[in-house]
Amino acid sequence: MRIKQIYTVIAALLAVLILPSCAVTTAPTEASSKTTGKTTKASTAFTSSTSTGDGEKEEVSPDVKAEEFARSNSSQLRSDMAVGGGEYVAAFAATLNINDAKKDQFYALAKTNFDQIFVSSNTNAKEVVSNTRKVIDVAGI
Amino acid sequence: MHYSPVLIGKGVVSLVDDPSFFLSSRGKSSPQAELEATLKSFFVALPNDNQTTACRFPARLAWLTRVLDIKKSALPEYQCTHLNHWLDDLDADGLTLIFPVSMLNSPASMFGHTFLRLDRKAEKKPDLLAWTVSYAAHTAGDEGVSFALNGLLGGYPGKFSLEPYHTQVKAYSDIESRDMWEYELDYSQAEINSLLLHLWELLPAYFDYYFIDENCSYQLLALLDVARPELDLTRNFYLDATPAETVRALTDAPGLLKKVNYRPSLRQVVSERAANLARPDQELARALALGEINMRDEQFNIRDDRIRAEILELAADYVVYQDAVKRNEKMLLGLDVQANHVLGDQFPNDENSHSNLEQETLLYQLLAARSKVPVKSGSLEIVGPNYRPDQGHRGRRIGFRYGYDEPDQFLQMDFRWAYHDLYDPSSGFIRGAQLEFFQPAFRYYPEKDDFQFESVDFVNIISAPLRNYFVQPYSWEASAALKRYQFDEGNRPLMWDFKAGIGISYQLTGSTVASIFANTAINLSNEFDHNIALAGGGRVQLISTVTASWEAGLYGQAMQYFEGIDQTSYELGMTQRFTLGADSAIVFDIAEKREFGDAFLSTQLSLQLYF
Incomplete structure (x- = not known):
């Protein structure tokens, strides 16, 4: 009969385990717990990249945002640049403050100059941004 | 004087469990004490304005100055620089609720998840750069039993957090x-x-997280109630709040829904891209992605530009998809716990993870080759499912059935707490996913005037995603129940019944899906030697959507018991389901069965109502 008791407990736990309605330990939440670990002071985690810890606004180069975006979306950004369009290259253009009127030109430019922006499979986010800047400067947009 | 607009109060107890959220020591249960403490402290000036109550609790200030008609001039003047900077950065002028659909492979995300996106004017910022607000439990890496118990009993702190939308898209969709x-x-x-x-007030505070009711979806509704209290979105959630039901609360609110957008997952994108190509082109794409051929391949190069572009795009997406699948498998098997953190934070092909150099180089070459093809970005139009998750049937179900198990007639009543089975109308649900919880059934035998507890299914899950040439997930199923099985005439003891199996599923025609499983079963009853019986066997099923309101299925199962009893059990049957209305259906089931006694014919006709 002991086996029966053990299984009763297992069944109850199984039922309990599967009741949750939201993501709790999935990858996305893992990522968010990292962020929120710092949110004891509401402003810090959120603004860490663009300001000092005490929330005072500090002037930062606009490309910091572009680098951050490229860092966490390198793969998707690269795919978009290879085809000359898409959501990620559009967001990237916004972080680089590229004029709306020149966006299509920028997408085409990114495609034709793909291997100057992504020189190899190891090109990092900082290089991607500075290479993109160079390509933009040469083309004069 | 009531609490709720500011404190998310439920009766007289605030749902917030963090003492620092309250200015009065009795604040959690006494709105009066909290109100007095708050009012008093609004007039206290501190050397740093950002630490004053006014800057820490701006929503309370706004609400109190409005309802009490406090003059601005009566209060000290505050410079809430942190708050203002935060608001500037968010720059939000729109709200979008995001609902990533369920993923059966993870117990914690079976019902899906919801979070809120703080939108900005489209011309200013693309969606990907918007911030999102999520509410999640902080489980400190616990797993298994302690995870389940703590989650159910409120043992974890729940917190709101902010994250860019692009990291969420990456995590869920990719x-x-x-x-x-x-x-x-x-x-x-x-x-x-x-x-x-x-x-702003809630970000530093914590709540006790309860999986079932005070979960992510409920807390987001509560937050939305602050924006427009008269909608009272949380009013119908007492016991549980599944994400789909909370979305329904939003879409039911008059005039609240502006637009719905569908964002396909990477798996969906790969499947759609493949479907747009002829089979020989698909084969080239797969061979390129697996490194079996390279870009100098003759067959590949005789294709015209447009086809070559599409082949390369599919191949590149497939490399990324494969990488994600491998990571998920590793995680599922608990092989690489470190990957947990890598997965959420960094994409497989990030500069920081060179775990797979070969794949990295291959992907780079595919994309570089694609950039040389003089064709602009393809317009991959993916039309989402015809029905949204909020348009599906409701999760709770009650059934009334008449049945005939040779030689007995019976009437049965059953109830299901949640959520969806394979024969329920599939509109708004993921095809091939069954998720059922707590399903008790009672029978009445009129000829014997006998009332019996028949069964209770605690859990019954089938995950049967479809495989194709590119996407090849496994199907699996698992169930735990207490139910009666037929031995000799009139002897139907209750016993524990656990089953688990793994299999594969394919789409045979546009409307027919076939699955095949290898199964094991454990039964516990004192009818068996040592009270336990073990079996191995298989199951096949065919389910066809004949018309929008008619689902038909055929199934066969055979289990060979080798421990506890020597017996072959089988079941061969057919199910027909006819939709009557949005929330009702008639189901007819006929099967030839053999359990632990002689074979018998079982026929059932039931009326099922969803609510």
Whole structure:
């Protein structure tokens, strides 16, 4: 009969385990717990990249945002640049403050100059941004 | 004087469990004490304005000055620089509720998840750069039993957190291959501002997280109630709040829904891209992605530009998809716990993870080759499912059935707490996913005037995603129940019944899906030697959507018991389901069965109502 008791407990736990309605330990939440670990002071985690810890606004180069975006979306950004369009290259253009009127030109430019922006499979986010800047400067947009 | 607009109060106890959220020591249960303490401290000036109550609790200030008609001049003047900077950065003027659909492979995300996106004017910022607000439990890496108990009993702190939308898309859509639904809501700028001020108050606070009721979806509704209290979105959630039901609360609210957008997962994108190509082109793409051929391949190079572009795009997406699948498998098997963190934070092909150099180089070459093809970005139009998750049937179900198990007639009543089975109308649900919890059934035998407890299914899950040439997930099933099985005539003892199996599923025609499983079973009853019986066997099923309101299925199962009893059990049957209305259906089931006695014919006709 002991086996029966053990299984009763297992069944109850199984039922309990599967009741949750939201993501709790999935990858996305893992990522968010990292962020929120710092949110004891509401402003810090959120603004860490663009300001000092005490929330005072500090002037930062606009490309910091572009680098951050490229860092966490390198793969998707690269795919978009290879085809000359898409959501990620559009967001990237916004972080680089590229004029709306020149966006299509920028997408085409990114495609034709793909291997100057992504020189190899190891090109990092900082290089991607500075290479993109160079390509933009040469083309004069 | 009531609490709720500011404190998310439920009766007289606040749902917030963090003592620092309250200015009065009795604040959690006494709105009066908290109100007095708050009012008093609004007039206290501190050397740093950012630490004053006014800057820490701006929503309380706004609400109190409005309802008590306090003159601005009566209060000290505050410079809440942190708050203002935060608001500037968010720059939100719209709200969208995001619903990534369920993923059965993870117990914690079976019902899906919801979070809120703080939108900005489209011309200013693309969606990917918007911030999102999520509410999640902080489980400190616990797993298994303690995870389940703590989650159920409120043992984990729940917190609101902010994250850019692009990291969420990456995590759900690319890594976990979950389609996402974006419900754009109609809130005014003033309403959004009051929501943000309240969010500012809540960010540092914690709640005790309860999986079932005070979960992510419920807390987001509560937050939205702050923006427009008269909608009272939380009013119908007492016991549980599944994400789909909370979305329904939003879409049911008059005039709240502006627009719905479907964002396909990476798996969906790969499948759609493949479907757009002829089979020989698909084969080239797969061979390129697996490194079996390279870009100098003759067959590949004789294709015209447009086809070559599409082949390369598919191949590149497939490399990324494969990488994500491998990571998920590793995680599922618990092989690489470190990957947990890598997965959420960094994409497989990030500069920081060179775990797979070969894949990295291959992907780079595919994309570089694609950039040389003089064809602009293809317009991959993916039309989402015809029905949204909020348009599906409701999760709870009650059934009344008449049945005939040779030689007895019976009437049965059963109830299901949640959520969906393979024969329920599939509109709004993921095809091939069954998720059922707590399903008790009672029978009445009129000829014997006998009332019996028949069974209770605690859990019954089938995950049967479809395989194709590119996407090849496994199907699995698991169930735990207490139910009666037929031995000799009239002897139907109750016993524990656990089953688990793994299999594969394919789409045979446009409307027919076939699955095959290898199964094991454990039964516990004192009818068996040592009270336990073990079996191994298999099951096949065919389910066809004949018309929009008619589902037909055929199934066969055989189990060989080798421990506890020597017996072959089998079941061969057919199910027909006819939809009557949005929330009702008639189901007819006929099967030839053999359990632990002689074979018998079982026929059932039932009326099922969803509510």
